[in-house]
C-alpha cells in the first residue's frame with residue numbers, strides 16, 4: 001500500500017461515498033422528527049392541535065395532536081396525557097390505544113398521546129437507546145419512537161445553571177426541559193413552559209374535571225406500579241386502588257408531596273382546581289441496573305440484570321423470567337384509567353364519564369397491546385369525521 005497513489009478519480013469516488021453516508025445518516029437522523037400516525041377510531045369527535053388552546057404554540061415543535069371524544073349524554077370531562085416523558089413508552093402506547101379504540105357514551109375524554117412532542121424528536125444522550133421500537137399488530141408491525149425524557153435541546157437551549165420553575169421550585173439545570181416539572185407553565189416562557197401552559201389552557205377551556213397523566217419509571221425506583229394523587233383526589237385514588245386490588249392488580253398509593261412543585265399531579269390540582277392523578281408502571285429501559293438496551297427490551301421487558309436484582313431484593317416491583325412486557329404495562333395503565341373513571345362516577349355521579357370499546361387488562365396482557373392497535377398503514381390516514 002506504501003506505493004499506492006490515488007488519482008483524482010479515487011478522491012472523487014471516496015468523496016462521493018462520504019457524501020452518500022452523510023446524506024443517508026442525515027435522513028435517518030431527521031426522520032426522528034416525523035411523528036408516527038395515530039389512527040383514531042370512529043368514536044372520535046374532533047381532532048385538535050394543542051395550539052388551538054394557546055395559539056403561540058402553533059408552528060413550534062411543542063405543538064401536538066389532541067383527540068376529543070364526546071358522548072351524547074352530559075357528564076364530566078377527563079384529560080389523559082401520555083408522552084410527557086417520551087422515554088416512557090407504556091404511557092404513550094396506552095394513550096394511542098385509547099385514541100384508537102375509545103367510544104364515549106357520557107361526558108368527554110380528551111387524549112394527548114405525545115404531550116411533550118419535542119422530546120420525541122431526540123434520544124436521551126449517552127444511553128445508547130434504540131431510536132424506535134416495533135409493536136406487532138394483526139395488520140403488520142408498527143414502529144414507534146423511543147424519545148427523550150426532556151425537550152430536544154435543539155428546540156430549547158441553553159439550560160440555566162439553576163432553574164426556578166413556574167411554581168417557584170428551584171431545580172437543577174436540565175429540568176427546565178422536563179414538561180413534568182414545568183406546570184403550570186408560562187405563556188412567555190421556554191418551549192416546555194409554553195407547552196405546559198397550553199395544557200393548562202386546554203384544561204380550563206374544555207372544563208376538565210379530572211386529569212390522568214401516564215408515566216413509567218425504573219424498576220428500582222420506589223414510586224412504581226403506583227397511583228400518585230393530588231390531595232383533593234385522595235378518595236378517588238383510594239377507591240380506584242381498591243377496585244384494582246379486587247381484580248388482582250396491586251397498585252401503591254402515593255400522595256403528591258406538597259413541596260414538590262411543577263408536576264402534573266400537583267399543579268393541575270392546585271392551579272386549575274381539578275382532580276389529578278399520575279399512574280406509574282415499571283420500565284426497565286429507564287433503569288440503571290439494566291443490561292444492553294435494545295428495541296426488544298423496550299417491548300419484551302426481559303432483562304437478566306433486573307432478574308438478578310429482583311432475586312437480591314433490590315426492586316420495588318415483581319420481576320421474574322417473564323420480565324415486565326410493554327403489553328402488561330399498557331394493560332395496567334388502561335386498568336388504572338378505567339378504575340379512576342369508575343371512582344369519579346361513584347364520587348360525583350353528575351361528572352360521570354362512561355366509555356366503551358376498551359379491552360380489559362387481562363385481554364391486553366394475553367393478546368398483547370398490538371392486538372388493539374390499528375394496523376400500520378401507508379402514510380397517515382386522516383381521522384374520519386364524516387359521521388360525527
Ligand SMILES: [Zn+2]
Nearest residue numbers: 085088215216
Ligand atoms: Zn415520567
